[in-house]
Amino acid sequence: AQSVTQLGSHVSVSEGALVLLRCNYSSSVPPYLFWYVQYPNQGLQLLLKYTTGATLVKGINGFEAEFKKSETSFHLTKPSAHMSDAAEYFCAAQYSGGYQKVTFGTGTKLQVIP
Amino acid sequence: DAGITQSPRHKVTETGTPVTLRCHQTENHRYMYWYRQDPGHGLRLIHYSYGVKDTDKGEVSDGYSVSRSKTEDFLLTLESATSSQTSVYFCAISESIGERDVTEAFFGQGTRLTVV
Numbered sequence: 001a002q003s004v005t006q007l008g009s010h011v012s013v014s015e016g017a018l019v020l021l022r023c024n025y026s027s028s029v030p031p032y033l034f035w036y037v038q039y040p041n042q043g044l045q046l047l048l049k050y051t052t053g054a055t056l057v058k059g060i061n062g063f064e065a066e067f068k069k070s071e072t073s074f075h076l077t078k079p080s081a082h083m084s085d086a087a088e089y090f091c092a093a094q095y096s097g098g099y100q101k102v103t104f105g106t107g108t109k110l111q112v113i114p
Numbered sequence: 115d116a117g118i119t120q121s122p123r124h125k126v127t128e129t130g131t132p133v134t135l136r137c138h139q140t141e142n143h144r145y146m147y148w149y150r151q152d153p154g155h156g157l158r159l160i161h162y163s164y165g166v167k168d169t170d171k172g173e174v175s176d177g178y179s180v181s182r183s184k185t186e187d188f189l190l191t192l193e194s195a196t197s198s199q200t201s202v203y204f205c206a207i208s209e210s211i212g213e214r215d216v217t218e219a220f221f222g223q224g225t226r227l228t229v230v
Contacts, residue, residue, distance in 0.1 A: 009154075043118075043204055043221030044157070090156060098164075099145060099208045099219050100172065104156035 006105035019078040023091030031093040033074040038088045118222040126228045133192040137205030145208045146188040150201040195229045
């Protein structure tokens with residue numbers, strides 16, 4: 001079965017430091033890829049998505065992700081963490097078909113230390 | 115924000131009782147989904163709908179049923195709640211675009227269900 005792997009269920013960074021959240025997908029055929037953010041007691045909100053074309057994707061709130069086919073990765077980065085970035089982040093992949101085929105990773109909780 | 119309302123937002127129920135969760139949208143989107151979120155599992159699809167009266171099973175459909183009699187409403191029913199169904203339930207909506215149905219889904223705020 002196709003899968004999405006997020007390395008690290010918890011990540012802590014200092015305010016102002018680089019944020020790096022890792023995501024790997026399992027298929028040799030590149031899927032469409034998404035990053036979502038979930039704030040406490042909220043639903044998921046789309047940060048960015050990759051479909052085709054440019055491999056560096058820019059999203060909201062200063063986040064970006066780079067699609068690397070050779071590494072089957074889609075890591076999320078932000079140059080400088082803000083306290084407001086503390087949330088849970090989910091990587092997801094759409095391997096084929098409609099959105100009902102989207103597979104979610106298990107999530108990474110980001111803690112930002114003042 | 116997409117117009118998605120889940121009700122109730124919180125519910126505690128007893129084992130063996132039926133429970134219905136409601137998702138209401140004002141976006142007129144064709145597709146609606148029910149997910150459950152559990153620690154260590156991310157989001158898993160329970161059921162989805164691709165139109166009025168058109169539904170299909172997802173990854174974890176056992177013990178759940180759904181109905182969609184109107185475009186705007188998608189109901190999730192636990193016929194006889196069990197403790198393993200304690201979870202946070204999310205509704206999502208999307209609209210298909212393009213050949214490969216590349217879409218963005220919009221999520222509701224969730225319903226926290228506790229089965230005691």
